[in-house]
Amino acid sequence: MLERLREIISRECELHLAGPIVIGVSGGPDSLCLMDALSRLGHALIVAHFDHKLRPEAEADAREVQRIAENYGFPFELGEADVAAFAKLQALSLEEAGRTLRYRFMFELAEQSGAQAVAVAHTADDQVETVLMHFLRGAGLSGLRGMPLRALPNAWSRAIPLVRPLLSTWRAEVLAYCAEHGLEPVFDSTNQDQAFFRNRLRHELIPILETYNPAVRAGIWRMAQVLSADYAILEKAGDAVWEASVMAVGERFVAFNPAALQAEPSGLQRQIVRRAIALLRPGLRDIDFEATERALEFLSDPERPAQIDLIAGLRLVFEPAYAGPALAGPARIWLAAWEAELPPGEWPQVHQALPLPVPSMIALPGGWQLRAEEIQSIDTIRRQARENVDPFQAWVALDNLTASLEVRARRPGDRFQPLGMGGHALKISDFMINAKLPQRARRAWPLVCAGEAVVWVPGFRLGHPFRLAPDTRQAVHLRLRHVEP
């Protein structure tokens, strides 16, 4: 067994003899066996024990593990936390809360001590139970493939791998090893497992399954191995799709190109969604099927709402293609934390009303500039104004103004009478919707106004009353431009 482990540890777990390894030791047979084997194979260990504060004898257990570690000559580190309180706070199960705190402790320790890896003692039986749990949930490939021998990045670190050298060693072999090498477990981990559900699988369901196939455990274990190779291929296929369909990644958002993503087979769409969720919520253990399906439906549904709640405090936001005449941009679907502000678009925004004297030049956020120039002789620019195709400039008749010009965001009640629509007035919000201005851009889109009157919506239309008429005598040239900030 030691020889087989040596092989697995160096080839599959990629551990070397140079740096220390943080090993999680509960004191049960699995972790004692792993500690002993790693020690015999010449590895330097840092023994991490975590007190969940859930059992009265936990403190005594910790002292016993410490004694054993010191007998090996390994440094001992004790972590502890009020798991029950944390579970309550985070609305997690006791098991999940304990797991989170325990791994956090081990990886912090690994980082502080420059360890090459964190090792845990999951066995082949644990693997089978894990796969079976996922199967009972109706999980996808990422669950059915079970736990990997080596995971990097993992939920806890992008730099320090999590390794499971005992994953192909059965619990019976572990117990035989303990007996052979005189290891005395601090407690019988097989019965004290905090996970009631897992215990039921182990003691009830698996024996029942063995009446259907006596080799069911070996079969499931092997299945996990095969599926894990299949999963690796799918992940590789997903890399290209990620490249092609993800438009932006931030700490709290990922932006997709919905058309690019929709062109892919559903299996790859699911994978990209799962990847994005895992990127924003690395600690999330189960990305449930319903969430992924909801995302796929949101992606393909032309009747989709503007946003939906997805999972774990994340939402999906749809922004249609921006079809404004000058600022065209593709549609986007954002996966983002509810509390996250999506990154500003490339569009012009104004956050307070600013007077716009003539002439003047006003700087707006994000490198936009609004310029107002007096026109000396109206007749010389009539033709130019008539033939203008740039919606970001306009020639405005000042004759009918009742107040001085300013640039500001829309206000409730603002109405607008777009040029060329027969003098019909509509709510500025309806105009913006019709113009397909992205929702986020609307609230602070710069409008050139005079008192109550909306004179010009840059990028879209001039107001009908402010067009150059044959009898116009006074006019101004307005231009909104993006310059490098």
Added chain:
Amino acid sequence: MLERLREIISRECELHLAGPIVIGVSGGPDSLCLMDALSRLGHALIVAHFDHKLRPEAEADAREVQRIAENYGFPFELGEADVAAFAKLQALSLEEAGRTLRYRFMFELAEQSGAQAVAVAHTADDQVETVLMHFLRGAGLSGLRGMPLRALPNAWSRAIPLVRPLLSTWRAEVLAYCAEHGLEPVFDSTNQDQAFFRNRLRHELIPILETYNPAVRAGIWRMAQVLSADYAILEKAGDAVWEASVMAVGERFVAFNPAALQAEPSGLQRQIVRRAIALLRPGLRDIDFEATERALEFLSDPERPAQIDLIAGLRLVFEPAYAGPALAGPARIWLAAWEAELPPGEWPQVHQALPLPVPSMIALPGGWQLRAEEIQSIDTIRRQARENVDPFQAWVALDNLTASLEVRARRPGDRFQPLGMGGHALKISDFMINAKLPQRARRAWPLVCAGEAVVWVPGFRLGHPFRLAPDTRQAVHLRLRHVEP
């Protein structure tokens, strides 16, 4: 339910109203429900009933199904066979034998009647049971994805699809449908299923699993759906690998380029092996894991034997790269039926002894031609002979011949004294092994001999006693060439 079925039938099963559909009707609720639904949706059916000759009441059941079919106005076709005898003959389980004969009957009927598809009435429950059976065996993705709504090619036909319109309808819905539409099942298929194992799953195991997760059936069903999409991606990834690593495909063999296949991730190697097995054994239902793993090991093992038994009367044969000086060829791994002759190589072969007078020209199989030309003046060709780099031509001294030349295959006891190896004689078989002549090519490789003496091994060496010596007075020019056949 009818509306949902209409959608599935046209979109997923790709059935249209134009041509008839062969439907397998046992007389149980599932098949009656499907027949009724297809009929209501306007499809023309051919009702196929198969009598397994296993139950005393089978004949009466058949008559009852016929009566029902005729009530609908559908043609009725009865198939029958002695399933028990067939099972014994083919060493199959009763279930497997029945299945084989039943599907063969339905697809033959479909071909004869120009049907657009064969439809069977598997339900969502059947799907869950199938996936569960595969899970208990520790199957890979191709098993866990369950049965497809539409399969083409399938084990029975490359042209006529097998469709399963009820695959997303639960058995309870089927029973409700039967009750609602007054359909009276001929028998209660849920208890008379011939598959004892499946029945145990249905009545014992699934209810137990439901105590772990009340929605376990829906979960497994959904899992199959998701995995089936994943499988489709893997298959697509496999297409490119097949293209790159399969060198030849025949009715009873597939030849792989082992280096190309080995360069792929193990998941894809497995897939290619499975595909090749399925191609040669389309009726094979379960390609078991051990067989695939054995194939992968054979592929990667430098110490592999020349051939191994794989599965279902198929063997794997390794042929090393052919490193002969003129006929270089890559290594090959053949997957082939044991009884199949591998296709002839491109190499020259001779199947009977042929006299080789000088001059002469002898045609060998496969477009090879052996030419013997008398040399008029030896001195004029000495330099040419010395500088020759083509091992398929030789200048042979005739002075030492004790018998006339012939071309023939090797014989037991043949020995050879290769030129340039110090006059050392060795068994022709050892020479061939050293020369890395592919095993299959050795038996009939053409040798130019004179009585017992091997004069020339075309493609390799001249015999030492037959080289042009300073005192040679009589010589012949031999040349073996491949010409278009």
